[in-house]
Amino acid sequence: xxxxxxxxxxxxxxxxxxxxxxxxxxxxxxxxxxxxxxxxxxxxxxxxxxxxxxxxxxxxxxxxxxxxxxxxxxxxxxxxxxxxxxxxxxxxxxxxxxxxxxxxxxxxxxxxxxxxxxxxxxxxxxxxxxxxxxxxxxxxxxxxxxxxxxxxxxxxxxxxxxxxxxxxxxxxxxxxxxxxxxxxxxxxxxxxxxxxxxxxxxxxxxxxxxxxxxxxxxxxxxxxxxxxxxxxxxxxxxxxxxxxxxxxxxxxxxxxxxxxxxxxxxxxxxxxxxxxxxxxxxxxxxxxxxxxxxxxxxxxxxxxxxxxxxxxxxxxxxxxxxxxxxxxxxxxxxxxxxxxxxxxxxxxxxxxxxxxxxxxxxxxxxxxxxxxxxxxxxxxxxxxxxxxxxxxxxxxxxxxxxxxxxxxxxxxxxxxxxxxxxxxxxxxxxxxxxxxxxxxxxxxxxxxxxxxxxxxxxxxxxxxxxxxxxxxxxxxxxxxxxxxxxxxxxxxxxxxxxxxxxxxxxxxxxxxxxxxxxxxxxxxxxxxxxxxxxxxxxxxxxxxxxxxxxxxxxxxxxxxxxxxxxxxxxxxxxxxxxxxxxxxxxxxxxxxxxxxxxxxxxxxxxxxxxxxxxxxxxxxxxxxxxxxxxxxxxxxxxxxxxxxxxxxxxxxxxxx
Amino acid sequence: xxxxxxxxxxxxxxxxxxxxxxxxxxxxxxxxxxxxxxxxxxxxxxxxxxxxxxxxxxxxxxxxxxxxxxxxxxxxxxxx
Numbered sequence: 001x002x003x004x005x006x007x008x009x010x011x012x013x014x015x016x017x018x019x020x021x022x023x024x025x026x027x028x029x030x031x032x033x034x035x036x037x038x039x040x041x042x043x044x045x046x047x048x049x050x051x052x053x054x055x056x057x058x059x060x061x062x063x064x065x066x067x068x069x070x071x072x073x074x075x076x077x078x079x080x081x082x083x084x085x086x087x088x089x090x091x092x093x094x095x096x097x098x099x100x101x102x103x104x105x106x107x108x109x110x111x112x113x114x115x116x117x118x119x120x121x122x123x124x125x126x127x128x129x130x131x132x133x134x135x136x137x138x139x140x141x142x143x144x145x146x147x148x149x150x151x152x153x154x155x156x157x158x159x160x161x162x163x164x165x166x167x168x169x170x171x172x173x174x175x176x177x178x179x180x181x182x183x184x185x186x187x188x189x190x191x192x193x194x195x196x197x198x199x200x201x202x203x204x205x206x207x208x209x210x211x212x213x214x215x216x217x218x219x220x221x222x223x224x225x226x227x228x229x230x231x232x233x234x235x236x237x238x239x240x241x242x243x244x245x246x247x248x249x250x251x252x253x254x255x256x257x258x259x260x261x262x263x264x265x266x267x268x269x270x271x272x273x274x275x276x277x278x279x280x281x282x283x284x285x286x287x288x289x290x291x292x293x294x295x296x297x298x299x300x301x302x303x304x305x306x307x308x309x310x311x312x313x314x315x316x317x318x319x320x321x322x323x324x325x326x327x328x329x330x331x332x333x334x335x336x337x338x339x340x341x342x343x344x345x346x347x348x349x350x351x352x353x354x355x356x357x358x359x360x361x362x363x364x365x366x367x368x369x370x371x372x373x374x375x376x377x378x379x380x381x382x383x384x385x386x387x388x389x390x391x392x393x394x395x396x397x398x399x400x401x402x403x404x405x406x407x408x409x410x411x412x413x414x415x416x417x418x419x420x421x422x423x424x425x426x427x428x429x430x431x432x433x434x435x436x437x438x439x440x441x442x443x444x445x446x447x448x449x450x451x452x453x454x455x456x457x458x459x460x461x462x463x464x465x466x467x468x469x470x471x472x473x474x475x476x477x478x479x480x481x482x483x484x485x486x487x488x489x490x491x492x493x494x495x496x497x498x499x500x501x502x503x504x505x506x507x508x509x510x511x512x513x514x515x516x517x518x519x520x521x522x523x524x525x526x527x528x529x530x531x532x533x534x535x536x537x538x539x540x541x542x543x544x545x546x547x548x549x550x551x552x553x554x555x556x557x558x559x560x561x562x563x564x565x566x567x568x569x570x571x572x573x574x575x576x577x578x579x580x581x582x583x584x585x586x587x588x589x590x591x592x593x594x595x596x597x598x599x600x601x602x603x604x605x606x607x608x609x610x611x612x613x614x615x616x617x618x619x620x621x622x623x624x625x626x627x628x629x630x631x632x633x634x635x636x637x638x639x640x641x642x643x644x645x646x647x648x649x650x651x652x653x654x655x656x
Numbered sequence: 657x658x659x660x661x662x663x664x665x666x667x668x669x670x671x672x673x674x675x676x677x678x679x680x681x682x683x684x685x686x687x688x689x690x691x692x693x694x695x696x697x698x699x700x701x702x703x704x705x706x707x708x709x710x711x712x713x714x715x716x717x718x719x720x721x722x723x724x725x726x727x728x729x730x731x732x733x734x735x736x
């Protein structure tokens with residue numbers, strides 16, 4: 001529960017002709033975390049080389065590449081497919097040979113047709129573009145080109161060109177400017193060009209068409225819409241193909257991916273001329289089944305054995321071992337870092353304490369219900385393992401908020417009639433005046449206690465971790481240093497309590513002064529502080545600079561009250577604006593206009609509380625996480641464990 | 657000053673307390689914002705390079721939050 005899954009290191013050795021059988025078995029077991037073989041020059045490793053992929057590997061990869069090209073083009077995604085029944089591998093394999101090429105061909109020919117049509121549409125659009133300047137010209141386009149002795153210019157112009165050679169001009173104005181068409185004798189071409197240039201002439205190409213421009217545009221537009229209709233038809237055909245074959249395609253993808261993965265596995269093994277070795281990790285409880293399975297799969301020709309673990313050198317993969325209640329919280333752990341194999345896995349503690357902190361911050365029955373409804377409602381929408389884990393965390397947080405809502409007696413920022421808050425009062429007297437307001441000192445002391453207990457738990461975990469991981473003299477020093485931190489924290493607490501009486505804390509001020517005005521508890525506290533500092537310094541003198549964090553980390557838990565009160569305050573303000581300022585005054589003398597104001601008030605009420613719930617979820621979630629990551633984990637947790645990633649795959653669409 | 661009544665003195669004391677609380681929260685909030693500004697941009701950049709360090713990056717970003725929490729503690733103690 002507090003340690004990761006027990007792992008064993010195993011070695012599989014077999015002759016090369018068994019490699020396929022071994023790989024297949026390893027894949028179907030889905031247990032073996034392969035330790036990649038790296039070629040090295042060290043003693044004892046001479047003669048080993050990295051293995052070659054299985055012979056069918058390159059064919060499979062090619063097949064997969066082709067399949068992926070098709071599935072990408074028609075946007076088939078495994079997540080969108082809900083397969084009712086799985087296809088048997090053998091049937092799928094024969095269908096891959098028979099049906100897949102025809103499906104691929106069909107898709108490819110449709111895709112080719114679509115790209116041809118798209119190119120055609122683009123061409124037509126270009127022609128329309130060249131024609132459009134001439135749409136208002138009442139001259140046959142044939143008259144604009146094909147002369148031996150005449151030069152024709154067409155283009156936009158602002159002023160009339162100053163031309164003193166014989167010429168003919170036609171102008172047509174449209175939205176894009178004044179179009180000018182100019183005919184001159186070929187001999188005067190240069191003069192005409194110069195004159196046009198002076199008049200800031202912008203030439204447009206003369207279209208290679210005959211007939212009236214307007215008619216031609218009309219004709220091409222018709223053609224374009226035909227082509228577009230055809231493209232739509234092709235898209236429709238692709239969609240129906242996708243609809244028809246996507247289950248088959250994702251199953252093919254799955255099967256080919258597993259084939260490709262299996263074919264490449266030998267690249268991670270060490271081989272000699274006649275044999276190969278695979279080293280890896282499996283959960284300790286599965287060693288027996290694994291060794292037996294290997295021997296059965298190869299007819300006794302593969303040798304599998306458990307190896308001794310070298311704690312110094314081996315990087316042992318980590319798999320969580322948690323109860324189903326704590327499982328979703330592994331998501332929060334992985335965001336920070338997976339625990340190392342040798343250290344305490346605090347997932348269970350986090351899964352209990354995180355919702356408590358969240359509930360203490362949000363602490364409102366209505367908001368808790370909203371969060372709970374959100375977590376349950378999104379279950380169908382958000383698929384994927386991580387999303388589901390997050391929703392379960394949110395669900396627990398919502399339940400905890402409801403419980404703390406009753407303990408604080410809060411519903412949408414109002415008190416719950418008939419229920420006295422069991423925890424210190426958080427009700428703010430917004431708008432109504434009077435009332436005694438929140439019990440801030442008690443709330444503060446409550447969070448200080450939470451902080452002290454949480455940090456004590458962290459330090460105890462730290463002691464266990466050091467006792468487990470370290471050796472010799474360093475182990476004693478490290479354990480004592482953690483005890484030292486605890487002594488300093490409680491020493492400061494006792495010393496403070498001996499001077500000031502604080503709510504929710506034992507009163508130690510009544511003791512008679514012993515010396516220099518200091519009482520017995522004060523001396524005990526100071527003594528603990530000094531001994532604690534000595535323990536810390538013996539382990540590492542530099543840690544002294546960290547001493548102030550004792551105070552800052554404990555006080556940091558005050559955020560539970562701070563963020564919580566601010567959410568109560570926002571709820572109170574929303575209630576004041578919506579009910580106190582908008583709805584209530586109108587209810588006294590109801591008018592038609594008043595009804596509108598009441599509706600506005602209701603909208604403000606709903607939006608305000610929804611926004612506050614979202615803010616509370618963000619605040620409650622992030623601040624609780626931070627209290628774990630910064631204040632709790634820094635006391636004992638290192639992390640950086642390697643994820644246990646067994647060779648194999650859970651098949652969704654095909655089965656053996 | 658001499659003609660101030662007791663009520664006026666009490667009221668101005670309450671006002672000063674409120675002002676003090678406001679400064680405590682406001683100034684520490686600005687300070688936290690300034691501190692988180694550069695940490696945050698660096699953290700986002702680092703996370704873009706390597707997604708695995710998101711947890712650590714978040715941790716770095718929220719460290720200065722302690723400043724504003726202290727401000728809040730002081731303000732709450734002043735007011736209540």
